[in-house]
Amino acid sequence: MTSHFRSIAEAGTERVRRLLDLTDHMAAVxxxxxxxxxxxxGKTVCNLFxxxxxxTRMSFDLAAKRLSADTMTLAVSSSSVNKGESLRDTIETLDxxxxxxxxxxxxxxxxxxxxxxxxxxxxxxAGDGWHAHPTxxxxxxxxxxxRRGLTNDFTGLKIAIVGDIRHSRVARSTTEILLMxxxxxxxxxxxxxxxxxxxxxxxxxLDEVIDEVDVLYMLRMxxxxxxxxxxxxxxxxxxxxxxxxxxASALRGDALLMHPGPINRGVEMMVDPTxxxxxxILDQVTNGIAARMAVLFDLLGSGEIEE
Amino acid sequence: MTQRKQVLGPDDVRRxxxxxxxxxxxxNRGVDxxxxxxxxxxxxxxxxxxxxxxxxxxxxxxxxxxxxxxxRDDVGLRPVTPGxxxxxxxxxxxxxxxxxxxxxxxxRTVRAALxxxxxxxxxxxxxxxVLIDRGxxxxxxxxxxxGKNLPTSSEEEVEVTAEGVTIIEEGVD
Numbered sequence: 001m002t003s004h005f006r007s008i009a010e011a012g013t014e015r016v017r018r019l020l021d022l023t024d025h026m027a028a029v030x031x032x033x034x035x036x037x038x039x040x041x042g043k044t045v046c047n048l049f050x051x052x053x054x055x056t057r058m059s060f061d062l063a064a065k066r067l068s069a070d071t072m073t074l075a076v077s078s079s080s081v082n083k084g085e086s087l088r089d090t091i092e093t094l095d096x097x098x099x100x101x102x103x104x105x106x107x108x109x110x111x112x113x114x115x116x117x118x119x120x121x122x123x124x125x126a127g128d129g130w131h132a133h134p135t136x137x138x139x140x141x142x143x144x145x146x147r148r149g150l151t152n153d154f155t156g157l158k159i160a161i162v163g164d165i166r167h168s169r170v171a172r173s174t175t176e177i178l179l180m181x182x183x184x185x186x187x188x189x190x191x192x193x194x195x196x197x198x199x200x201x202x203x204x205x206l207d208e209v210i211d212e213v214d215v216l217y218m219l220r221m222x223x224x225x226x227x228x229x230x231x232x233x234x235x236x237x238x239x240x241x242x243x244x245x246x247x248a249s250a251l252r253g254d255a256l257l258m259h260p261g262p263i264n265r266g267v268e269m270m271v272d273p274t275x276x277x278x279x280x281i282l283d284q285v286t287n288g289i290a291a292r293m294a295v296l297f298d299l300l301g302s303g304e305i306e307e
Numbered sequence: 308m309t310q311r312k313q314v315l316g317p318d319d320v321r322r323x324x325x326x327x328x329x330x331x332x333x334x335n336r337g338v339d340x341x342x343x344x345x346x347x348x349x350x351x352x353x354x355x356x357x358x359x360x361x362x363x364x365x366x367x368x369x370x371x372x373x374x375x376x377x378x379r380d381d382v383g384l385r386p387v388t389p390g391x392x393x394x395x396x397x398x399x400x401x402x403x404x405x406x407x408x409x410x411x412x413x414x415r416t417v418r419a420a421l422x423x424x425x426x427x428x429x430x431x432x433x434x435x436x437v438l439i440d441r442g443x444x445x446x447x448x449x450x451x452x453x454g455k456n457l458p459t460s461s462e463e464e465v466e467v468t469a470e471g472v473t474i475i476e477e478g479v480d
Binding site for chain 2: 018021022024025028029032033034036037038039040067297298300301302303
């Protein structure tokens with residue numbers, strides 16, 4: 001049976017822990033003079049991006065290359081999808097070329113599950129609608145583990161996720177993995193940007209929690225949501241939820257400042273995070289490659305024969 | 308019934324390590340350029356032990372580890388387990404790497420290790436030290452330093468620790 005990596009919940013605790021350990025291994029490979037290994041020679045990874053993405057697409061592409069897999073990348077603007085080819089036809093056509101793994105990004109939730117019905121290849125979810133972004137969750141958890149010198153037990157860590165929780169697949173997947181590892185998560189957002197039901201504590205007052213959190217996780221605020229009636233206008237949102245100088249100085253010295261990127265400077269980020277020692281933003285980018293290597297190696301480098 | 312037969316005791320292992328340390332020093336006319344790398348996982352303790360003996364007899368040498376899980380020729384055939392990392396503590400360019408493992412069997416792990424080492428640089432030479440050479444090679448690889456030649460059948464397992472070497476045979480009742 002082919003296995004996939006489509007959501008944190010589907011992967012389960014045991015696999016998530018194994019993937020974090022594998023990520024640590026891959027991160028060590030990335031620090032070597034020659035960071036490329038022959039592990040997935042002869043395997044083909046197809047990146048299917050039906051939605052704009054720079055860092056996730058490049059990160060998956062580089063991760064596959066570091067493992068010596070061949071990569072193909074289909075960005076929607078250059079594909080036959082624009083000629084009206086259905087998603088199913090696209091998958092079946094590419095599958096006929098011989099693909100071992102599809103990495104799928106799509107604006108509609110659930111597409112990675114559909115793709116798995118049409119192809120025997122392994123499917124990795126690179127973000128589907130508002131639903132899930134599990135490799136982001138993996139790299140976030142690994143970054144916390146690395147910076148705090150932890151193993152896979154986050155008990156006692158308090159993490160605030162700030163921003164548009166409701167429409168964010170990053171918030172959903174990252175919350176899932178953090179709870180799985182034992183952390184305490186609080187969602188900070190205006191009521192209109194919280195999901196209708198929540199299984200973690202919520203607040204609309206960032207200042208109430210900022211000086212006590214171990215991790216401040218800022219989400220990207222999508223400009224198109226502003227002025228659509230669900231968010232106060234830009235200035236009002238920033239005043240209440242952005243990281244400005246006053247809030248940055250309230251952050252504990254040993255806290256971590258995380259952001260999935262790309263940053264909306266002047267919206268959720270009024271300071272230059274590269275000047276804050278707490279920032280892990282570039283670590284997250286670097287660790288993203290290792291996390292995706294771990295996922296691809298786990299799916300394509302695995303077999304049934306015991307030693 | 309599982310049969311266990313101890314073929315080397317702790318003293319035998321210690322003497323073998325001492326002799327191999329002498330041989331390494333002699334072959335390389337000192338250890339100025341020598342780096343000792345233990346293969347994950349079984350070679351790590353032996354690399355430490357050899358390094359300690361070399362330091363006692365001559366002078367200390369850098370000791371590290373090498374992980375081969377991403378260089379194996381059977382990737383995709385076995386379950387993935389989170390690997391151990393390579394830790395190469397020094398620049399190995401132009402050095403003499405003594406690669407250390409507890410047991411030499413098919414030679415496939417050593418083949419993978421040669422690839423893994425070359426990712427860190429181009430040593431002047433790589434030499435192979437093993438505590439047990441049990442035969443059954445599947446590749447043209449031979450050790451430079453051997454603790455003990457131990458003829459085995461390929462069904463037997465060889466267990467090696469600092470406390471001794473044991474042949475384990477899974478028998479039928």
